[in-house]
Amino acid sequence: MKSIIFDSLIFAYIFMVAFIYAYLGPFVVRGDEDQWVGLLPMIGLSLILFLILGAGLNLLLKRGRLYTLGALLFEAEHIKANRIPTPLTKNFWFYQLMIAFVFTIAVGWDATEIKLYELFGYEGLFGADGQGGALGIFLSLVNPNWQILPQGILAIIETIYIAFMATIFAIPAAFFLSFFAAKNIMAGNSVLFGIYLFIRTVLNVTRSIEPLIWAIIFAVWVGIGPFSGMLALMLHSIASLTKQYSEIIECVNEGPIEGIQATGANFIQTIWYAVVPQIILPYVSFTIYRWDINVRMATIIGLVGGGGIGTLLMMYQGQALWREVGCLAFLIVIAVWAMDTASAYIREAIK
Amino acid sequence: MNSEDVILKIQDLEKTYPNGVQALKGVSFDVKKGEFLVVIGLSGSGKSTLLRCINHLHEPTGGKIELNGKDITHVHGGDLKRLRQSVAMIFQHFNLVERHTVLKNVLTGALSRTNTLSSMLGFFSAEDRQMALEYLKLVGIAPKANYRAGQLSGGQQQRVAIARALTQKPEILLADEPVASLDPATCHTVMDHLKKINEDLGLTIICNLHFLSLVRQYATRVIALRGGELVFNGSPKDITNEWFEKIYGEGAKEVHVN
Ligand SMILES: Nc1ncnc2c1ncn2[C@@H]1O[C@H](COP(=O)(O)OP(=O)(O)OP(=O)(O)O)[C@@H](O)[C@H]1O
Ligand SMILES: [Mg+2]
Numbered sequence: 001m002k003s004i005i006f007d008s009l010i011f012a013y014i015f016m017v018a019f020i021y022a023y024l025g026p027f028v029v030r031g032d033e034d035q036w037v038g039l040l041p042m043i044g045l046s047l048i049l050f051l052i053l054g055a056g057l058n059l060l061l062k063r064g065r066l067y068t069l070g071a072l073l074f075e076a077e078h079i080k081a082n083r084i085p086t087p088l089t090k091n092f093w094f095y096q097l098m099i100a101f102v103f104t105i106a107v108g109w110d111a112t113e114i115k116l117y118e119l120f121g122y123e124g125l126f127g128a129d130g131q132g133g134a135l136g137i138f139l140s141l142v143n144p145n146w147q148i149l150p151q152g153i154l155a156i157i158e159t160i161y162i163a164f165m166a167t168i169f170a171i172p173a174a175f176f177l178s179f180f181a182a183k184n185i186m187a188g189n190s191v192l193f194g195i196y197l198f199i200r201t202v203l204n205v206t207r208s209i210e211p212l213i214w215a216i217i218f219a220v221w222v223g224i225g226p227f228s229g230m231l232a233l234m235l236h237s238i239a240s241l242t243k244q245y246s247e248i249i250e251c252v253n254e255g256p257i258e259g260i261q262a263t264g265a266n267f268i269q270t271i272w273y274a275v276v277p278q279i280i281l282p283y284v285s286f287t288i289y290r291w292d293i294n295v296r297m298a299t300i301i302g303l304v305g306g307g308g309i310g311t312l313l314m315m316y317q318g319q320a321l322w323r324e325v326g327c328l329a330f331l332i333v334i335a336v337w338a339m340d341t342a343s344a345y346i347r348e349a350i351k
Numbered sequence: 352m353n354s355e356d357v358i359l360k361i362q363d364l365e366k367t368y369p370n371g372v373q374a375l376k377g378v379s380f381d382v383k384k385g386e387f388l389v390v391i392g393l394s395g396s397g398k399s400t401l402l403r404c405i406n407h408l409h410e411p412t413g414g415k416i417e418l419n420g421k422d423i424t425h426v427h428g429g430d431l432k433r434l435r436q437s438v439a440m441i442f443q444h445f446n447l448v449e450r451h452t453v454l455k456n457v458l459t460g461a462l463s464r465t466n467t468l469s470s471m472l473g474f475f476s477a478e479d480r481q482m483a484l485e486y487l488k489l490v491g492i493a494p495k496a497n498y499r500a501g502q503l504s505g506g507q508q509q510r511v512a513i514a515r516a517l518t519q520k521p522e523i524l525l526a527d528e529p530v531a532s533l534d535p536a537t538c539h540t541v542m543d544h545l546k547k548i549n550e551d552l553g554l555t556i557i558c559n560l561h562f563l564s565l566v567r568q569y570a571t572r573v574i575a576l577r578g579g580e581l582v583f584n585g586s587p588k589d590i591t592n593e594w595f596e597k598i599y600g601e602g603a604k605e606v607h608v609n
Contacts, residue, residue, distance in 0.1 A: 255442070255444050255445075255446040256446055256447065256448045256449075258408060258442065258446055259445075259446030259447060259448070259459075259512070260448070260459055260462070261408065261435070262406055262408060262435055262439070262440040262446075263435065263439070263460050263462050263463060263515065263516075263519055264431075264432040264433065264434070264436035264462065264463030264519065265459065265462035265463060265470075266432060266463075266467060268467050268471070269462050269467055269470055269471070272470070272471050273448060273451075273459055273462065273470075274448060277448050277450040277451055278448075278450070280450075
């Protein structure tokens with residue numbers, strides 16, 4: 001069944017792309033959105049048609065004993081075992097894959113509006129008058145204005161502290177939550193497992209929303225500045241750390257837990273004496289790494305008003321003061337490199 | 352012997368695991384105070400299950416267990432903790448906290464009588480510390496008290512586990528194949544310590560073993576399980592070749608550990 005659905009989707013995709021291009025011409029029509037909206041019912045209808053067509057074609061192919069991609073992926077093991085190995089080019093799925101691939105590249109080329117003449121054109125590189133352009137910006141960047149160095153250092157310190165506070169505040173919350181997000185601890189009964197599923201879902205949703213979005217939300221909530229940036233990073237860190245922490249808990253050795261349980265220790269003592277010693281070093285390691293990541297993220301978050309060096313960078317960039325931007329970029333590189341090296345070093349040392 | 356000497360009474364004990372495996376099918380026997388009782392049987396015959404039911408690492412699903420005349424078949428909360436305190440256990444893989452020091456591992460034997468907050472901060476009573484050190488001396492690991500447990504050899508770790516068990520001040524010591532992952536020489540050191548504890552401290556021991564030669568050397572009484580049922584209960588010297596085949600199946604041969 002899976003195999004049929006999969007193959008029909010692939011066929012429908014190929015037909016659809018071919019159809020749209022033949023009928024509407026390339027994606028260049030994107031400028032005219034109204035035309036697209038008008039065509040939507042027809043496109044939807046033809047999609048359904050193609051899906052049915054694809055399924056039919058697939059059944060036909062199956063009858064002809066052709067080895068399709070869906071079969072390759074989803075066929076039961078015992079059927080697969082009976083297939084006679086054939087060279088790649090003798091298999092139908094190979095051509096199916098190739099055609100799908102070529103179609104995708106073609107559409108992708110179109111959709112990303114790749115224009116080689118822009119990439120290597122004179123105007124983009126040197127500017128219309130031979131002055132500005134990308135090369136000009138680049139030259140300013142590598143010739144930084146050191147006068148704003150003190151200001152930049154203050155800003156990057158702010159960034160590092162934003163990251164630090166976000167991490168520090170996230171630790172206790174993540175530590176606490178991680179036990180409830182660990183399957184081996186929560187698998188005991190259905191109530192616990194319900195809590196586990198709930199926490200996991202909330203965490204996944206939180207994590208999948210970019211800190212950048214959180215920063216914008218918090219900027220509205222508490223005002224633009226370092227505080228909103230810190231809150232955004234904290235939320236993201238809680239979600240990420242809880243996931244990493246709980247994965248560590250999930251692979252602890254059960255032996256010591258039994259050993260401590262058998263002494264008559266209570267639940268908290270068992271966690272403290274048998275689980276915590278096993279997880280503490282990986283926790284520290286992940287936490288330092290998270291701080292390191294947070295420094296990088298705090299820079300980005302600053303771009304949308306989360307404070308620190310990102311905000312400063314945005315300001316100078318807005319005024320096209322590229323030599324100042326160069327100075328800040330230099331500081332960021334130094335800070336990120338230092339954090340990265342230090343965190344790697346510490347993590348190595350405590351392993 | 353009168354019935355007052357019976358410390359543990361097991362009646363028709365049954366254990367069916369959630370996956371449907373019936374590991375114990377009604378096992379009955381008594382354990383007298385001061386005995387060194389050895390449990391033998393093939394792999395999968397239910398030896399570990401039996402021991403784990405006694406201290407409720409697994410919950411029995413039928414029958415009855417009495418400790419000193421008190422029904423302990425189903426206990427919870429404080430009663431469960433008191434039961435586990437008085438029925439200590441050592442394991443095949445030692446189950447120490449490898450990152451903690453030897454002394455700290457031994458002190459965990461005192462967790463059940465230490466309040467939660469103090470124990471989390473590492474405060475144990477002076478008596479408990481004293482006791483832990485004494486038991487470490489007893490098993491000959493005192494010089495390594497401040498080593499990390501993970502740095503010790505297998506035999507040493509098992510002796511630390513014995514010290515931890517003793518620190519519980521138990522009435523019974525359960526030992527689940529305590530020497531199965533040790534070499535023959537180390538194996539005898541550990542068994543000798545158990546014997547000494549049994550004789551000098553009068554601690555009742557119930558021990559799962561694989562090697563009959565060890566059984567003859569250390570056990571005061573033997574019970575044998577086969578497929579979750581008790582098939583032998585008697586003195587080690589009564590295990591004749593005939594019994595041996597009954598316990599381990601026909602064609603089985605005895606191997607020796609020297
Ligand atoms: N946690 C468990 N869940 C389900 N079945 C189990 C569990 N533990 C043991 N069993 C099953 O119960 C039976 C008895 O196992 P048990 O571990 O008590 O045997 P054993 O005599 O200790 O064997 P061994 O000498 O290998 O340690 C086996 O069939 C085993 O597969
Ligand atoms: Mg076992």
